[in-house]
Each structure stands twice: as C-alpha cells, then as structure tokens.
Amino acid sequence: xxxxxxxxxxxxxxxxSYYIAFMLQMIVVILLLINCINIFNNRENAFDSLENxxxxxxxxxxxxxxxxxxxxxxxxxxxxxQEIYKFLNxxxxxxxxxxxxxxxxxxxxxxxxxxxxxxxxxxxVKVYKVLFVxxxxxxxxxxxxxxxxxFSLEEEWQKYDNTQIPVILGNGYKNIYEAGDSFxxxxxxxxxxxxxxxxxxxxVDISFGEGTIxxxxxxxxxxxxxxxxxxxxxxxxxFETYFENMTLLPQNNEVLVELQDICNKSKVYAYNxxxxxxxxxxxxxxxxxxxxxxxxIIIIIIIFAMLMIVIQTLDFIKKxxxxxxxxxxxxxxxxxxxxxxxxxxxxxxxxAGVIAAFFSKDYVMIAGISALILCICLLTSIPxxxxxFRLQISEILRRKE
Amino acid sequence: MIExxxxxxxxxxQKKNQLTALENISLNIxxxxxxxxxxxxxxGKSTLLNIIGCMDKPSEGEYLLDGKSVVGLSxxxxxxxxxxxxxxxxxxxxxxxxxTVFKNVEIPIQYSNNKKNKKQRIRELLEKLxxxxxxxxxxxxxxxxxxxxxxxxxxxxxxxxIILADEPTGALDQKTGKQVLSIFKSIHEVESKTILIVTHNxxxxxxxxxxxxxxxxxxx
Numbered sequence: 001x002x003x004x005x006x007x008x009x010x011x012x013x014x015x016x017s018y019y020i021a022f023m024l025q026m027i028v029v030i031l032l033l034i035n036c037i038n039i040f041n042n043r044e045n046a047f048d049s050l051e052n053x054x055x056x057x058x059x060x061x062x063x064x065x066x067x068x069x070x071x072x073x074x075x076x077x078x079x080x081x082q083e084i085y086k087f088l089n090x091x092x093x094x095x096x097x098x099x100x101x102x103x104x105x106x107x108x109x110x111x112x113x114x115x116x117x118x119x120x121x122x123x124x125v126k127v128y129k130v131l132f133v134x135x136x137x138x139x140x141x142x143x144x145x146x147x148x149x150x151f152s153l154e155e156e157w158q159k160y161d162n163t164q165i166p167v168i169l170g171n172g173y174k175n176i177y178e179a180g181d182s183f184x185x186x187x188x189x190x191x192x193x194x195x196x197x198x199x200x201x202x203x204v205d206i207s208f209g210e211g212t213i214x215x216x217x218x219x220x221x222x223x224x225x226x227x228x229x230x231x232x233x234x235x236x237x238x239f240e241t242y243f244e245n246m247t248l249l250p251q252n253n254e255v256l257v258e259l260q261d262i263c264n265k266s267k268v269y270a271y272n273x274x275x276x277x278x279x280x281x282x283x284x285x286x287x288x289x290x291x292x293x294x295x296x297i298i299i300i301i302i303i304f305a306m307l308m309i310v311i312q313t314l315d316f317i318k319k320x321x322x323x324x325x326x327x328x329x330x331x332x333x334x335x336x337x338x339x340x341x342x343x344x345x346x347x348x349x350x351x352a353g354v355i356a357a358f359f360s361k362d363y364v365m366i367a368g369i370s371a372l373i374l375c376i377c378l379l380t381s382i383p384x385x386x387x388x389f390r391l392q393i394s395e396i397l398r399r400k401e
Numbered sequence: 402m403i404e405x406x407x408x409x410x411x412x413x414x415q416k417k418n419q420l421t422a423l424e425n426i427s428l429n430i431x432x433x434x435x436x437x438x439x440x441x442x443x444x445g446k447s448t449l450l451n452i453i454g455c456m457d458k459p460s461e462g463e464y465l466l467d468g469k470s471v472v473g474l475s476x477x478x479x480x481x482x483x484x485x486x487x488x489x490x491x492x493x494x495x496x497x498x499x500x501t502v503f504k505n506v507e508i509p510i511q512y513s514n515n516k517k518n519k520k521q522r523i524r525e526l527l528e529k530l531x532x533x534x535x536x537x538x539x540x541x542x543x544x545x546x547x548x549x550x551x552x553x554x555x556x557x558x559x560x561x562x563i564i565l566a567d568e569p570t571g572a573l574d575q576k577t578g579k580q581v582l583s584i585f586k587s588i589h590e591v592e593s594k595t596i597l598i599v600t601h602n603x604x605x606x607x608x609x610x611x612x613x614x615x616x617x618x619x620x621x
Binding site for chain 2: 003006014322323325326327328329330331332333334335336393
C-alpha cells in the first residue's frame with residue numbers, strides 16, 4: 001500500500017494540471033451537491049412547517065388588489081384601520097401573524113449572502129434584508145433561538161418603547177453579535193439583539209413570493225404596529241403595512257367574512273384574502289424546478305468528470321504499460337498497479353473533500369458525498385482496470401527480433 | 402537451481418489459431434552457471450525465458466525454482482519469487498524515462514522485504530558499474546551503454562540468484578556490447594550468479610558454460 005501510494009503521489013506530481021482540473025471538478029460537484037441537498041432539505045422543512053399551519057384549518061394571506069392606486073388616508077380610513085385593529089385583537093376565533101420585508105443600511109455591518117446594493121442620493125450603499133415579524137410569527141413557525149432562556153417574547157412586548165428596537169438575528173450573525181449587543185441603522189434607530197436563531201432555519205415567503213428563504217442571514221425586527229399618525233413615536237411599522245402582509249388563521253369561515261366585510265368598507269384599499277394552500281403548491285412546484293436545474297448541472301458535471309476518468313485511466317494504462325511491466329517483473333502484481341490507480345483517485349477525492357470543507361461546514365455531508373463520488377470514480381475506472389488485466393506483460397517486454 | 406519437467410506452452414488451446422510455443426521441455430540448470438539460450442526467431446526462446454522468469458505459466462509440466470514448485474502459485478506469490486530470485490535485463494533496457502537512475506534502480510527494493518540501507522546499496526552498485534556519477538540523471542539523458550548498466554543495476558539490486566537477460570547486447574554497438582558482456586561475466590565469476598542469456602550471437606553463446614538450442618519449441 002505504502003509503495004503504491006508513493007508511486008500514485010509521483011504520478012499526480014507528473015501530471016499536475018490534469019489532476020488539479022479533476023480535483024476542481026470534484027470540489028464543484030461536492031459543493032453543488034451540498035447546496036442542492038441543503039436547498040432540498042430546507043425547502044422540505046419550510047413547506048412542512050407551512051403545511052402544519054393550514055393542516056387543521058384554512059389559512060389566508062392578505063393582499064392588496066389595486067396596489068398602484070393613489071393612496072389618500074383620511075379620518076374615515078383611519079377609523080377603518082382602528083376597526084380592523086380592534087377586530088383582530090378582540091376576535092378569539094381569528095389567529096394571525098405578519099411578516100414584512102425591508103432593507104436597511106447598517107453601517108459597519110460585514111456583507112452576507114442577503115445584502116444588496118442600493119442607490120440613494122447618488123450614494124451606493126449596502127443594505128441588509130430585514131423582516132418585520134410579530135411574536136405570533138415566531139411561535140407559528142416554531143423558530144428556535146440559541147440560548148432562549150435569556151429571551152421572552154411576551155416580556156419584550158410589554159416593555160417595548162421604540163427607542164431600542166428588539167431584533168433577533170439569523171445564525172450567520174452569531175460571530176458578530178451576541179444577545180445584549182446593539183447596532184444603529186443609517187436613520188439613527190438603535191436595535192438591540194435579543195437572540196440569535198439556530199442555524200439552517202427556513203420559511204416559505206408567501207407575502208413576497210420569494211419561495212423558501214434561509215433565515216441564517218436575516219435580521220428579524222420585532223414588529224410593533226401602530227397607526228400612521230402615531231409613527232414614529234410609537235411602534236416601528238404602520239398598521240396598514242402590518243395588516244397588508246398578514247396571514248390569517250380563522251377558526252371558521254364566519255369570522256373571515258366578518259373581517260372581509262369591514263375591509264370592504266375601505267374606499268382606498270381593496271383587500272383580497274388568498275388561500276395559502278393553492279399558493280403554497282404553486283411555490284413548491286416553482287422551487288422544485290429550481291432544484292431540478294441545480295440537479296441537472298450536477299449531473300452534467302458528474303458525467304463530464306466520469307468521462308474524464310474513463311479516458312484518463314485508459315490513456316494512463318496505455319502510456320505507462322512499459323512502466324507497469326517493469327514494476328511487475330520487479331515483483332509487483334497487477335493488483336498492485338490497480339491499487340496505485342485507486343490511491344490516485346483516493347488522494348484526489350479526499351483532497352477535494354478537505355478543500356470543500358473550507359467552504360462548507362457540513363462535514364458529515366462532505367464525507368458522505370466524497371464517499372459517494374469515490375465509489376462512482378472507482379466504478380468509472382473499471383474499463384481501465386479491465387484493460388490492465390488484459391495486458392500481456394511478457395508481450396510488452398518482448399524483444400525486437 | 403532451475404528445473405523444468407515436461408514443460409509445454411500452448412497459446413489459444415483448442416482454437417483454430419492454436420500455437421504450441423514449447424513442447425515437452427525438460428532441463429536442469431545448476432547454480433552458478435552461465436547459460437545461453439539460442440535459436441531462430443519465433444521458436445520459443447522468449448516463452449521459455451518468461452516461464453523461467455515466472456512471468457508466464459506453462460500449459461503443462463512442472464517447474465521447480467530453487468526446489469520449490471512454481472506452477473500452482475498465486476500472482477502475489479509469483480511476484481515475491483520474481484523479486485527474490487530473479488533479475489531481468491532486456492534488449493531495450495526498459496528504463497522508465499522520467500525516473501532518475503536512482504529511482505529506476507530502486508524499483509525492485511520497493512517490492513522487497515529488505516529495504517535497509519537502500520541509498521547506500523544503490524550507490525555502491527552504481528559505483529561497481531561505473532555510473533555512480535549518473536545517480537541523479539534522468540534515464541532519457543543516458544547513452545545506450547549507460548542505460549544497459551542501469552538496467553543491470555536494477556536487476557542486481559535485490560541480489561537475486563538468477564539473472565535473465567534477453568538479448569542484452571542487441572541494442573548496443575559492438576564495443577559497448579563487449580563491455581556489457583564482460584560485466585555479465587564478472588557478475589557470474591565474482592558474485593557467483595546463475596545467468597541465462599537469450600541471444601542470436603554465437604560469439605556470446607560460445608563464451609557460456611552451457612548452450613541450449615531451441616528449434617520449433619523443442620530443445621535440440
């Protein structure tokens with residue numbers, strides 16, 4: 001084994017560029033597969049949790065029909081909002097949660113996967129994805145918070161004062177902030193970190209139709225809704241926006257009709273209550289398609305890599321047959337030469353796995369995928385091994401008569 | 402040392418293109434002999450050398466190497482026999498071009514149980530063969546005579562009792578060929594090795610202790 005390992009390393013050194021290209025392919029395959037599996041798992045988890053919401057009851061999300069219409073709020077509309085507010089708070093047969101997407105500029109925040117560039121006042125700035133969510137949202141989606149003993153949602157709600165807005169950060173921020181830390185956005189609002197989410201949590205974004213989104217790089221701001229007039233002295237989100245991004249969980253149809261009747265009185269807004277089940281199915285299909293595209297790319301890369309192995313091993317054996325003959329008359333067997341080939345593949349796949357581990361921390365998955373790729377590579381090298389066993393060593397060394 | 406009893410080698414048996422390369426060969430080569438195998442091309446000399454060198458198995462008969470039967474051995478056991486008892490020198494040297502002289506000579510040691518003092522042994526052997534200064538040269542930088550000396554060094558490095566040489570001077574000019582032959586004679590006399598040389602050259606054959614002539618796969 002040691003001897004063949006040494007010769008395998010020597011072979012790799014001699015043909016560096018080929019092996020580097022092969023290894024890069026393996027790294028790409030490993031990372032793409034991890035990504036694909038993660039997307040698939042997260043999607044499954046997100047849709048499972050969404051399905052759990054409307055498993056026993058219908059769920060509806062609120063949407064505005066004529067969103068582009070000029071909005072003119074007057075006393076009448078204000079009163080209507082108060083009525084909706086009151087109805088939601090007092091109705092025992094209607095549960096709800098809300099989620100609103102925003103982007104904030106937060107100076108000194110390191111970039112993450114969800115930041116975007118925004119151009120305001122001729123200034124290009126990094127903005128970060130923020131979800132305004134209420135306490136119900138966190139409970140409904142059963143979001144897990146690291147060390148949740150220090151955090152009580154209800155308590156936070158009681159002492160909310162709009163000077164220090166409580167936030168929960170995605171797991172990607174755990175090396176930057178910890179509970180108790182605070183940061184300020186470009187508008188001067190101060191946010192206090194109340195907890196960090198556990199990693200790999202996802203949700204299906206129904207309101208904005210973004211499909212499954214990872215919460216690792218999201219900032220969850222606890223939404224404290226108020227009416228337009230009271231902003232910004234009280235609360236951090238106006239009630240209309242809060243309501244417009246709400247998901248309703250009515251215990252019966254009557255309560256939904258009652259709410260719809262109140263909403264229909266508005267002269268400015270035309271609200272629709274869309275059943276989540278149909279939308280969720282549509283979004284599940286959509287995300288399924290994006291996974292299929294990923295899987296297709298992976299399959300193409302794997303086929304290409306496998307073809308490369310077949311061609312390379314056949315070429316390797318043809319070019320090195322005299323060398324193998326020398327090794328065999330010096331005491332080696334054909335099985336030793338096969339071991340040398342296996343060692344080469346093993347070195348490349350293991351190195352690719354180690355390098356992939358620098359980019360992804362899913363060590364168990366990397367080990368599993370590397371083992372799978374190793375098996376595929378070994379299967380692909382079978383034609384080369386058959387060629388090797390068919391070689392007549394004595395013929396290779398036959399002298400020229 | 403080498404005992405062949407009724408050895409036959411038939412290629413493609415019971416097929417239209419069946420070919421009998423060796424037929425009922427029996428011979429006994431004692432220790433420390435310098436033996437020439439001669440005969441026209443295609444009459445079984447290489448097949449005989451391959452069977453003696455444990456590179457090929459006979460179709461029939463028995464082969465005893467140092468008193469041990471070789472016929473029923475596995476590939477792994479045959480590999481060990483080759484490594485321990487046999488050293489090969491062939492016409493076109495069979496050096497690995499992109500290896501250095503050291504790495505070429507080192508190959509049999511890698512498959513041997515005795516890896517002690519590897520560097521020193523290789524250096525001493527190359528010194529004896531007067532190519533010690535080429536130790537770090539790549540094979541492609543060597544002349545024909547130097548290449549054959551490296552091939553001889555590789556054959557001798559594990560101190561095998563038998564050296565099998567297939568036309569060892571065939572690719573060399575007359576002067577270099579004589580030098581290489583004198584190396585073989587010196588190895589035979591000083592180190593008491595058993596040497597089998599396959600050759601067309603009767604001048605070389607006549608300098609050997611024993612001549613085996615093969616015609617049509619039979620010993621004449």
